[in-house]
Amino acid sequence: MDKIGLVTVTYNSADVLQPFLNCIYKQSYQDFVLYVIDNDSKDDTISILLNSNDDRINLIRNNQNKGVAEANNQGIKLALQHNCDQVLIINNDVVFQYSLIDDLVKAQTLCNSSLITPMIFFNDDPQRIWYAGSWFSKFKGYLPTHRGFEEIDNGKYNDAIEVNYAPTCCLLIKKQVFLDVGFMDEKYFVYFDDTDFLYRVWQKDEHKLYYFPSAKLYHKVGSLTNPNDRNKRKFKSNFFIKQFIKNQIYYLRKIGGFLAFIFIIWLFFKNNLKFIFNPKIQKSFSTWILINRSYLNGFKM
Numbered sequence: 572m573d574k575i576g577l578v579t580v581t582y583n584s585a586d587v588l589q590p591f592l593n594c595i596y597k598q599s600y601q602d603f604v605l606y607v608i609d610n611d612s613k614d615d616t617i618s619i620l621l622n623s624n625d626d627r628i629n630l631i632r633n634n635q636n637k638g639v640a641e642a643n644n645q646g647i648k649l650a651l652q653h654n655c656d657q658v659l660i661i662n663n664d665v666v667f668q669y670s671l672i673d674d675l676v677k678a679q680t681l682c683n684s685s686l687i688t689p690m691i692f693f694n695d696d697p698q699r700i701w702y703a704g705s706w707f708s709k710f711k712g713y714l715p716t717h718r719g720f721e722e723i724d725n726g727k728y729n730d731a732i733e734v735n736y737a738p739t740c741c742l743l744i745k746k747q748v749f750l751d752v753g754f755m756d757e758k759y760f761v762y763f764d765d766t767d768f769l770y771r772v773w774q775k776d777e778h779k780l781y782y783f784p785s786a787k788l789y790h791k792v793g794s795l796t797n798p799n800d801r802n803k804r805k806f807k808s809n810f811f812i813k814q815f816i817k818n819q820i821y822y823l824r825k826i827g828g829f830l831a832f833i834f835i836i837w838l839f840f841k842n843n844l845k846f847i848f849n850p851k852i853q854k855s856f857s858t859w860i861l862i863n864r865s866y867l868n869g870f871k872m
Contacts, residue, residue, distance in 0.1 A: 820869020
């Protein structure tokens with residue numbers, strides 16, 4: 572039986588953490604260690620973890636918010652140092668079946684793959700799909716698009732299939748993948764870190780990634796980062812605008828080539844058109860400055 576290192580990053584996660592831990596503790600697959608990387612939470616996250624009193628929790632407390640990529644790397648490297656055969660990168664704003672880890676491990680053998688991801692639903696609408704597979708498209712700026720997004724599950728995506736991309740809110744990865752491809756690029760504070768990693772896996776073409784719908788996960792989308800502010804505010808946050816725009820430029824620069832260059836140029840116009848026409852972007856001079864400064868910062872990363 573493989574020893575699995577579960578890696579989750581917390582940052583003011585108190586509102587979602589206990590249901591996540593309950594799902595972890597009740598897993599039918601028990602040969603695991605949970606690495607919790609806390610990015611300097613100011614709420615009750617730490618007290619919840621300390622009160623859990625489970626010796627499988629390995630808590631790493633950062634004294635500042637190091638971002639998602641660097642924190643994930645901390646957990647991944649610890650798991651490998653502790654002789655874990657696999658790493659399950661998983662969000663803590665999720666709930667799932669008690670057989671999740673078992674299902675993912677068995678799926679690896681069944682699909683002969685190095686990476687496995689489940690079918691993911693919106694937690695607040697558990698019949699509505701958030702992710703049912705994804706592929707990179709060079710004609711969409713090398714971005715992946717979630718298949719089945721916001722569709723009601725009617726069995727249409729119930730076949731296991733090889734995919735290019737999966738969000739790291741739940742992704743089981745064999746140790747050898749990190750040895751062959753490397754770790755997360757820590758220049759991404761948040762957003763595009765998983766896109767970049769999975770693109771490198773796909774390009775290296777030594778490891779297969781499979782979507783396995785018999786394993787199911789329910790995601791409290793936006794409960795921690797709330798990028799669209801759709802429940803709390805009318806406009807996209809300055810944090811989201813800054814991180815998303817600069818990281819997309821950096822991602823395309825890393826890919827390189829003629830098409831990536833064309834998309835970089837196009838994004839300058841696209842972002843400014845969004846400022847004018849997208850009702851979710853605040854129409855202020857400071858927002859316009861932020862959009863264009865973030866675009867330029869993407870060339871400095």
